Amino acid sequence: MTAESSASLPGHACQVFAAEDFFVTAGVNAGDALGLPDSAETGDVYALDDAARPLRLVLSRTAPSNNPTVAEGSGIGQAGDRVGLIAAYTLMSPDGDPVELMVLSVSGRLCALPLSPVSGRTDYTLLRIETAPERARLIDLMALSFARGTRITLATGLQVPIEELRPGDKVLTRDHGAQPLRFIGRATLRATGAFAPAVIPPGVLGNSGTLIVSQQHRMFLYQRRRLPGLPSAELLVQARYLVDHETVFIREGGFVDWFSLVFDRHEIIYAEGIPAESLMVNDATVSRLPPEIAAEVERQFPGLAQVQHFGTEAGRQFLESIGPAALYQPASAVRTRGRADRKP
Numbered sequence: 001m002t003a004e005s006s007a008s009l010p011g012h013a014c015q016v017f018a019a020e021d022f023f024v025t026a027g028v029n030a031g032d033a034l035g036l037p038d039s040a041e042t043g044d045v046y047a048l049d050d051a052a053r054p055l056r057l058v059l060s061r062t063a064p065s066n067n068p069t070v071a072e073g074s075g076i077g078q079a080g081d082r083v084g085l086i087a088a089y090t091l092m093s094p095d096g097d098p099v100e101l102m103v104l105s106v107s108g109r110l111c112a113l114p115l116s117p118v119s120g121r122t123d124y125t126l127l128r129i130e131t132a133p134e135r136a137r138l139i140d141l142m143a144l145s146f147a148r149g150t151r152i153t154l155a156t157g158l159q160v161p162i163e164e165l166r167p168g169d170k171v172l173t174r175d176h177g178a179q180p181l182r183f184i185g186r187a188t189l190r191a192t193g194a195f196a197p198a199v200i201p202p203g204v205l206g207n208s209g210t211l212i213v214s215q216q217h218r219m220f221l222y223q224r225r226r227l228p229g230l231p232s233a234e235l236l237v238q239a240r241y242l243v244d245h246e247t248v249f250i251r252e253g254g255f256v257d258w259f260s261l262v263f264d265r266h267e268i269i270y271a272e273g274i275p276a277e278s279l280m281v282n283d284a285t286v287s288r289l290p291p292e293i294a295a296e297v298e299r300q301f302p303g304l305a306q307v308q309h310f311g312t313e314a315g316r317q318f319l320e321s322i323g324p325a326a327l328y329q330p331a332s333a334v335r336t337r338g339r340a341d342r343k344p
Contacts, residue, residue: 019110021052077107147212148257153270198239220275
């Protein structure tokens with residue numbers, strides 16, 4: 001991943017858990033702590049100890065990308081110690097959400113780096129084990145946004161492919177009109193697991209063309225009639241919650257060129273003609289950016305305190321209660337287009 005410019009700042013910070021904080025509650029390895037891939041068994045059910053506390057891991061920004069090391073300020077290891085990426089475990093929570101867990105070796109100690117929120121008193125079933133993951137560098141754990149080719153609406157009304165945007169371009173926003181684009185992040189990652197894109201075919205949400213976004217990226221949906229159980233008609237919905245595997249689906253395989261857009265504020269912009277969020281700059285999102293990107297974002301946005309756009313966050317349970325189709329545009333051809341769009 002590359003930035004439009006670079007800066008030299010302290011290390012990239014993230015939070016990890018000790019391997020013993022995760023243990024098998026049911027399955028072949030019942031009672032054992034999280035272990036190496038050769039001892040792990042798919043189907044085992046894991047839980048996070050209620051008393052577990054995350055450890056702060058700071059990675060050196062100056063180390064070669066394939067040999068990250070511990071930097072000053074870490075709560076684990078010593079500065080200069082090597083950090084190894086051993087495996088990626090894909091688990092599933094009770095509500096069906098995938099959880100990616102990166103297994104690391106930090107100063108010889110086994111640790112787990114969750115790419116999604118995890119909590120105690122929750123069972124996580126191990127679905128897949130990937131040793132020596134090829135998908136990305138360890139420090140490429142970042143907030144993704146839009147895929148190459150996504151058309152973004154400028155202040156003039158012109159729609160341009162996202163890869164043609166440059167810092168300073170005036171982009172149309174829902175709440176603040178024309179706003180200058182401050183920063184563009186770029187990455188090319190394998191489309192697998194949490195990095196596989198959500199595909200929204202034309203017309204499903206009123207989008208003019210196929211919209212390909214990261215699973216965690218939130219779409220802004222306005223309901224003319226406020227749905228029962230919601231305090232407002234404005235919804236922010238993660239793309240993964242729209243997936244029904246017929247109309248909206250996850251596409252695995254190959255690589256995806258990802259682009260993230262940052263403005264002075266967290267904005268609602270227009271992608272393929274429909275509103276979606278920009279990258280929100282705060283500690284949580286920046287901690288997942290690669291170091292060269294995080295350095296530039298931190299330089300341009302020293303407060304790291306953008307406020308989330310107002311709107312009701314619609315989670316999986318609510319959407320399951322109404323069905324994702326309740327949010328779709330009433331177009332008879334949508335499902336046909338959706339199936340056709342699955343072809344490479």
